[in-house]
Amino acid sequence: MSFGRNIRGECERILGKEWVKDDPVTLYTYRCDGLTLYTAPPMGVLFPGTVEELVSVVKLLYQHKISFIARGAGTGLSGGAVPQEGSVIIEMARFKEVHEVDWINRTITVGPGVINLRITEHVHSKGYHYAPDPSSQKACTIGGNVAENSGGPHTLKYGVTVNHVLGLEMVLPDGEHVKLGGNHLGMPGPDLLGLVIGSEGTFGIITKIICRLTPNPEKAVTMLGIYKSVHEACESVSSITRHGIIPAAMEMLDKITISAVEKALKPGFPLDAEAVLIVELDGLTDGLDNDAEFVEKLLKKSGATKVNRARDEAERAKIWRARKEAFGAIGQISPSYYVQDGVIPRSKLPKVLDEIAEIGKKHGLTVANVFHAGDGNLHPLILYNYENPEEVEKSHLIGEEILSSCIRHGGTLSGEHGIGIEKAEWMADLYPRSSLDNMQNVRAFFNPENLLNPGKLFPQPGRCSESKSGTSPQNFPALDKSKMVAAKSGIAV
Amino acid sequence: MSKFESGSLEEIQSWVSSCIEDQKAFRICGNGTRFVTKVSGNSESISSNILSMQKLNGTRFFDPDDMVVGVEAGMSIRTLQKMLAERNMMLPANPWFPDSCIGSVVACNDFGPNRMNMGGLRDCIIGIEYINGKGEIVNAGGKVVKNVSGYDLTRMMLGSQGGLGVITAINFKVMPLPVEPHGMHGIFKDEAWLPQVGEIHKRRIPLDWIQALLTPDLSWILGLGYSGNALNRNRIESEIREVFGKTLDVHPEGGSFPGQKFTPGEQRFGGFLKAIRDAWEMEDSHFHVFATLPTEEILCFPFEKFRKENFKITVHPTGGDIHFMLKSTDMKKQLQYLEKIKSVLVHSESKLRWVSAANEGSFQELGRFGVANGYFLTQRLKRHLDPSGVFFAPYYDLEFDA
Numbered sequence: 069m070s071f072g073r074n075i076r077g078e079c080e081r082i083l084g085k086e087w088v089k090d091d092p093v094t095l096y097t098y099r100c101d102g103l104t105l106y107t108a109p110p111m112g113v114l115f116p117g118t119v120e121e122l123v124s125v126v127k128l129l130y131q132h133k134i135s136f137i138a139r140g141a142g143t144g145l146s147g148g149a150v151p152q153e154g155s156v157i158i159e160m161a162r163f164k165e166v167h168e169v170d171w172i173n174r175t176i177t178v179g180p181g182v183i184n185l186r187i188t189e190h191v192h193s194k195g196y197h198y199a200p201d202p203s204s205q206k207a208c209t210i211g212g213n214v215a216e217n218s219g220g221p222h223t224l225k226y227g228v229t230v231n232h233v234l235g236l237e238m239v240l241p242d243g244e245h246v247k248l249g250g251n252h253l254g255m256p257g258p259d260l261l262g263l264v265i266g267s268e269g270t271f272g273i274i275t276k277i278i279c280r281l282t283p284n285p286e287k288a289v290t291m292l293g294i295y296k297s298v299h300e301a302c303e304s305v306s307s308i309t310r311h312g313i314i315p316a317a318m319e320m321l322d323k324i325t326i327s328a329v330e331k332a333l334k335p336g337f338p339l340d341a342e343a344v345l346i347v348e349l350d351g352l353t354d355g356l357d358n359d360a361e362f363v364e365k366l367l368k369k370s371g372a373t374k375v376n377r378a379r380d381e382a383e384r385a386k387i388w389r390a391r392k393e394a395f396g397a398i399g400q401i402s403p404s405y406y407v408q409d410g411v412i413p414r415s416k417l418p419k420v421l422d423e424i425a426e427i428g429k430k431h432g433l434t435v436a437n438v439f440h441a442g443d444g445n446l447h448p449l450i451l452y453n454y455e456n457p458e459e460v461e462k463s464h465l466i467g468e469e470i471l472s473s474c475i476r477h478g479g480t481l482s483g484e485h486g487i488g489i490e491k492a493e494w495m496a497d498l499y500p501r502s503s504l505d506n507m508q509n510v511r512a513f514f515n516p517e518n519l520l521n522p523g524k525l526f527p528q529p530g531r532c533s534e535s536k537s538g539t540s541p542q543n544f545p546a547l548d549k550s551k552m553v554a555a556k557s558g559i560a561v
Numbered sequence: 562m563s564k565f566e567s568g569s570l571e572e573i574q575s576w577v578s579s580c581i582e583d584q585k586a587f588r589i590c591g592n593g594t595r596f597v598t599k600v601s602g603n604s605e606s607i608s609s610n611i612l613s614m615q616k617l618n619g620t621r622f623f624d625p626d627d628m629v630v631g632v633e634a635g636m637s638i639r640t641l642q643k644m645l646a647e648r649n650m651m652l653p654a655n656p657w658f659p660d661s662c663i664g665s666v667v668a669c670n671d672f673g674p675n676r677m678n679m680g681g682l683r684d685c686i687i688g689i690e691y692i693n694g695k696g697e698i699v700n701a702g703g704k705v706v707k708n709v710s711g712y713d714l715t716r717m718m719l720g721s722q723g724g725l726g727v728i729t730a731i732n733f734k735v736m737p738l739p740v741e742p743h744g745m746h747g748i749f750k751d752e753a754w755l756p757q758v759g760e761i762h763k764r765r766i767p768l769d770w771i772q773a774l775l776t777p778d779l780s781w782i783l784g785l786g787y788s789g790n791a792l793n794r795n796r797i798e799s800e801i802r803e804v805f806g807k808t809l810d811v812h813p814e815g816g817s818f819p820g821q822k823f824t825p826g827e828q829r830f831g832g833f834l835k836a837i838r839d840a841w842e843m844e845d846s847h848f849h850v851f852a853t854l855p856t857e858e859i860l861c862f863p864f865e866k867f868r869k870e871n872f873k874i875t876v877h878p879t880g881g882d883i884h885f886m887l888k889s890t891d892m893k894k895q896l897q898y899l900e901k902i903k904s905v906l907v908h909s910e911s912k913l914r915w916v917s918a919a920n921e922g923s924f925q926e927l928g929r930f931g932v933a934n935g936y937f938l939t940q941r942l943k944r945h946l947d948p949s950g951v952f953f954a955p956y957y958d959l960e961f962d963a
Binding site for chain 1: 624626627628629649650670672676677680681683684693697698699700701703704705706707708709710711712713714715716717718719720721722724725736737738740762765767789790791792793794795796797853854855856857860880881882910912914931932933934935936938939941942945946956
């Protein structure tokens, strides 16, 4: 589908010619987000620069019943920004203004196009940071983080996006501009702000965000526990929390991931280890070493053969780089990977990790693991060759079986990547019909015509897990999985 | 007045369904500790049809290793905290009245003195079960500490004040009890503590809570709570002393405070407000509102004026709130007090809520101070989710200009 001449002309009149694009290169670029398994070209891409321009184009699209999607940096991993055929993408990159910093109330107000890490860079010298730190924080935008309720390694102690956003402004699908929350805690009434955060861009397009600033810890102690078995590493996680300690982060990498990061980044992780556990404590300098010594003893008691402590900031940075760039490092050992994001109760880690290994073995593919051990948020990386259709098919099967295992053990489908297209069919396995219908009823309130980011989050009509809700999406053709292609990161095949 | 009460989820669901069918509005109550239920929206519309959740009070699950718990709405916060404390854990929310039931605490999004530094309900709620406007049981969220699977209906119900559905069970992630909690307390004849608290805030000292309250003899008790190992605490104490000099004494948690009926430290996990109200001999029809304000506004608030006019005040100065109380049952006077408070709230996002008042006190009188941004959206959402209007909640009835 292409822009009708009238619509295109109207968009150009509102935004200026240079901010309306539908050339083949642009459409190709915007055909998917960070999950390159699913692609579909948009009808066009719009680049509004002000709220007024945004409201005008939203009203125009709404009036002509054209579906649209807001997009940030496109780093999402669940296909949340993949357009339905015929959708227009509204790129929010021009909303990159840092509006104001309020040091007393510890807030910063930013546009949705501001990159996550820039917020911390903006305030770090004054002793603050923005706590949620997804691995993609060098590239992902805060608007996307709000849409997905993003997390990151340090959410164990500090919480996810919803815990660090106090207010926002957004444009509803019919062009109404609303404000939610504010600049302090304790607003009366239902927490609509909390409802909007994580709604995957299906309720409105965010135009401004008030973020909480967190004081920088005076000191951080980062330890690397080395293990001969994944089970022992898991036992360390339980042991630490059992003793009433909440570290800033507890992250685990298994043997396969260790080999990949060693090839790519050389952080000095032992290649003969079955697992390493990164444990970081932070706080005031005084007394922190005592806590670290106690944790070190716990790690050793629960099976760590060795515990290395980062001696300086450079060593700490090296460890964290290995963790945060672990996904990319997998490219050293496999042409492609498919990452999952299930969450399980922490105590079920050993059992579920065993099951994941078995699932991979059964299908003849390797599954690497790098994950947020402290909050049970798994990131199994299914390694496959994108040029081998059988392996592509198997990667899907493995992903499904892993999700099934997570649900069976009392867990959930996603801890931070969102449902998007990728896991929409699975929602019916997680929630009873009445709960799904209620969610769709809430969507019908915000997005009655289902024009904003259709086809996401819920099973599509006609599929095996079809939702019978009267409010389910029906105006747009569902994305056909048969058209989805396996892709090496960034390159369709 | 008719009241329905049951310990059975199915029976409650069936009763709610019949109310929906008959389009018969009802209000939800828990243990009756909250005075705001007596406060009306449109005074003629107070529903006399009551659903009591008091008997639906079981534990759905408690997994200490995973630090998660799920309880039914009628359980009191005191019972929950006791169960958690036996495993050295707590819910980092210590709302005003210790016998309030969890459903009511969630429906009103209550918090307590340590919210700014340890988080409130918003930061620890992970799942919910409720009966919706069609009489169906809805589950949202789950039992895991991190979850972005679907819309966050859990938070939508947080603070919904009974207007969007009947909350029947809630899941929380909990946290370890603080290590060796201590408090530093001091008595002040005037508001000299306020700029010092500002300095503490500026220094980013990791405290668990700060609370200042006016005692019956009109002096302030200031308490600063903190925890951790000895080295950690010593550092915090020395930072506090640098700011306050020798005006504060160190007391381990739960220790008595000489010459006073209560201390901020003693009350913080058992519901702080009841004890203070008792000390001031406050009654349910006396005037009591609380304001949530940006820290900036609290730090320059004209407390002296209110102290001299005999207001009873409790303050949580950082990112917090101020409770204003007066021993008067005269509604006309109460409204004058309210106007006085409103007139000094300069920040556009400061908010006010009733805790207790003479019967005619209403949300209408709070005006824009009583509602959050996006209020009109909230009203529309209420009509969408509760088309038959059975979930009585005056919060949604406010009429004022946008």
